[in-house]
Amino acid sequence: MTPSTMNRRTAVLGAASLLALPAAGREAKPLPPPPTLWPQALQVPGGVARLSLGPAAMRPVAHVRQGDVDVPLLVQGDAIEWTAVAGIPLAAVAGPAHITVMTTTGAQRQVPYTVAAKRYQEQHLKVSPRTVDLSPEDQARYERERDHQLQVMATFTEQPAGAALLSLRMQVPVAGRRSSSFGLRRVFNGQPRNPHSGMDIAAATGTPIVAPLAGRVIDVGDYFFNGGTVWLDHGQGLLSMYCHLSSMDVRVGDVLQTGDAFCKVGATGRVTGPHLHWGVMLNRTMVDPALFVPA
Ligand code: ZN
Numbered sequence: 001m002t003p004s005t006m007n008r009r010t011a012v013l014g015a016a017s018l019l020a021l022p023a024a025g026r027e028a029k030p031l032p033p034p035p036t037l038w039p040q041a042l043q044v045p046g047g048v049a050r051l052s053l054g055p056a057a058m059r060p061v062a063h064v065r066q067g068d069v070d071v072p073l074l075v076q077g078d079a080i081e082w083t084a085v086a087g088i089p090l091a092a093v094a095g096p097a098h099i100t101v102m103t104t105t106g107a108q109r110q111v112p113y114t115v116a117a118k119r120y121q122e123q124h125l126k127v128s129p130r131t132v133d134l135s136p137e138d139q140a141r142y143e144r145e146r147d148h149q150l151q152v153m154a155t156f157t158e159q160p161a162g163a164a165l166l167s168l169r170m171q172v173p174v175a176g177r178r179s180s181s182f183g184l185r186r187v188f189n190g191q192p193r194n195p196h197s198g199m200d201i202a203a204a205t206g207t208p209i210v211a212p213l214a215g216r217v218i219d220v221g222d223y224f225f226n227g228g229t230v231w232l233d234h235g236q237g238l239l240s241m242y243c244h245l246s247s248m249d250v251r252v253g254d255v256l257q258t259g260d261a262f263c264k265v266g267a268t269g270r271v272t273g274p275h276l277h278w279g280v281m282l283n284r285t286m287v288d289p290a291l292f293v294p295a
Contacts, residue, residue, distance in 0.1 A: 037076070038169035039085065039291040044118035046090040046183045046197075046288050051111050053082040053101055060084075061102045062111075064283055071283045072156050073099060074236040076168065085168070087282030088115055090183055090195050120183035120195065131225065131270040132189045138224060145223045152219045153284050156237045168238065170212035170292040171258055174265060174276050176203035182288045188270075197286035198241070198279035205246050205274040207265040211256040212240065212293070220248050226277070227269025230262065240289075241279035244271050 041050040053060045053075065062073040062084045074085045086099055094117035098110040134142060172178070179200040186193050215232035218239070222228050228245030246266025256262055267274040280289040 037083070038167050039287075042288070042291055043088065043113060044116050045088055045092045045094075046118070046120075046286070047088050048282065048287050048291050049084075049086045049088060049097075049099075049113045049115075051084045051086060051099060051113055053077075053084055053111065055080055056082055056104070058104075062099050064099045066284065070100075072237060073283050074238055076236075084111070085282060086113075087285035087287040089285045090120075090197060094118075118183070120185055122187060123181060123184040123196070124187045124190075125272060127188050127270055127272060129189060132191055132193075142224045145221075148221075149219075149223075152231050153239065153281060155218050155231075155233050155239060157216075157233055157235055168213065168234070168292060169294070170240075170280075170289075171210065172201070172293050173212045173240075173242065173278055174201050174203050174207055174209045176201045176207070176276070178290075180290070182290065198243075198277045199289040201276045201278060203265045203274065203276060205264070205266050208261040209242055209245075209263045209265060209276055211258055211260045211262060213238075214257050215240070215255075217250045217252050217254040217256065217262070220250060220252055223269065225270045227271070228263070228266055229269075232256065237281075237283050239281040241277075241281065243277040243279070244269050244275065246274075 037050070039048050041048055043049050053062065057079055059075050060082050062075055063070040064073055064086055075082055076085055077083045084099055084101070092115050094115050096112060097115050098112045100108050100110055102108055130138065179202070181196050182199055184196045186196055211232060213234050215234040217230060218233045219229070219231035226243040228248055230242045230245065230248050230250060232240045234240065242263055244266050245263045245268065247264040250256070250262045265274055265276050278289050279286055280292055281287065
């Protein structure tokens with residue numbers, strides 16, 4: 001929560017508690033606690049910025065520049081306080097950053113924030129050599145799949161599938177030991193590769209995985225690196241990804257409620273053993289899933 005969010009909420013709640021002051025001789029009733037807003041803010045590469053956009057009758061429209069594309073942002077809240085929730089790329093450079101908000105008159109204004117430095121450790125892994133030095137056929141397959149995944153990642157639906165976007169607190173999709181390996185710089189068989197952009201949860205092959213938040217299935221496939229994979233769309237560019245699955249029990253278009261089982265843990269794709277690789281994406285940016293779930 002940004003200080004300005006805190007202040008405005010506190011001010012509003014303060015006003016409400018003044019109104020709720022009891023008449024003389026009657027006992028004051030405690031007010032309900034303010035809503036806990038999720039995800040948690042952590043302004044580092046791979047983290048999330050929560051940026052106050054102030055009050056407005058309608059949900060404001062905001063975007064962030066990524067390369068040469070304006071990528072729309074998730075905006076949550078209500079007429080009292082709107083908040084843009086921006087995923088910060090793992091490749092982001094520490095220092096000043098900003099998002100852009102459209103005003104009601106059609107003008108644009110910038111909302112600045114600062115990305116703090118975070119140094120992620122290096123992790124060395126040993127995997128099947130054919131998943132590191134790709135054959136020409138596997139390379140061609142990977143490039144086709146990458147293009148398809150980029151299309152999936154560009155999904156932006158205005159309305160969430162069933163869920164209110166005030167709190168984006170998620171349920172852990174499968175019980176098991178959670179690694180804290182998000183962001184680690186990965187070296188496979190001695191060769192540097194992309195950083196780890198999700199959370200690994202160790203569980204036996206066949207363990208059911210549940211939807212952490214209501215959503216719609218937007219992709220089901222079997223991919224070279226990710227193995228059996230399902231993508232869910234939770235609305236406004238908030239997507240989640242489940243990889244290395246042994247079974248995918250849904251089809252594109254299916255709508256899931258929080259807690260619905262929809263796939264099973266496996267060891268397909270490039271893995272060292274059975275586990276769920278869980279990815280969470282905001283504005284086409286993989287962010288740390290730990291920011292969305294209770295510790
Ligand atoms: Zn993983």
